[in-house]
Amino acid sequence: MPHHTPEEIIEGITHSPEVVLTSQELTSSRRKVINKYMMAISVIALVVTGIYLFLSTEQLAELHAALQQDNNRFYWMLLVGFSAEIVAGSMGMGYGVICTTILLILNVPPPVISASIHSAESFTSAAGSISHWQLGNINKKLAKALAIPAIIGAVTGALLLSYVGERYAKMTKPFIAFYTMYLGIRILQNAFKKKENNKEKK
Structure with a gap:
């Protein structure tokens, strides 16, 4: 039975394909979550910007008055x-x-x-x-x-x-x-x- 030093054992574990695959999967899942949040923030920012550009000052004033009712x-x-x-x-x-x-x-x-x-x-x-x-x-x-x-x-x-x-x-x-x-x-x-x-x- 071959004898391995502790350094060789640690090196074998860290470079094993199972560990690399797991880390890649974790990184991929995190990126997907981050991408979803960034996409949602981008859509919200675009919608708000579009509303601000298309609504005139008078329309904004009317909208504000309507929201203050009741x-x-x-x-x-x-x-x-x-x-x-x-x-x-x-x-x-x-x-x-x-x-x-x-x-x-x-x-x-x-x-x-x-x-x-x-x-x-x-x-x-x-x-x-x-x-x-x-x-x-x-x-x-x-x-x-x-x-x-x-x-x-x-x-x-x-x-x-x-x-x-x-x-x-x-x-x-x-x-x-x-x-x-x-x-x-x-x-x-x-x-x-x-x-x-x-x-x-x-």
């Missing part, structure tokens, strides 16, 4: 969305619950709340779905089985909320508020359960 509700909604997205980004849940609760407090109609939240979540959900698909975390059989019922449920819920929410807003708001409170309690319970399970494992 006690600056738009800015409050913007702050709510930003804060809720920070929580959702750190916990992976809670965006819809937080936004629904605060928008109900701001006396926003239920159909408007549903449309606003789902419009915003469509982008984040799409990005999350793409990430899970790239990582291979999606059960294709389950996704196919749930696709049609999910579409039917979403369309039915939107139609019912639009019809009932406009005519019976006083009745639907308490129901939505209690349901949102229940979801919030469940999220907190799940968060504390995860902490307890992690402590037990340690």
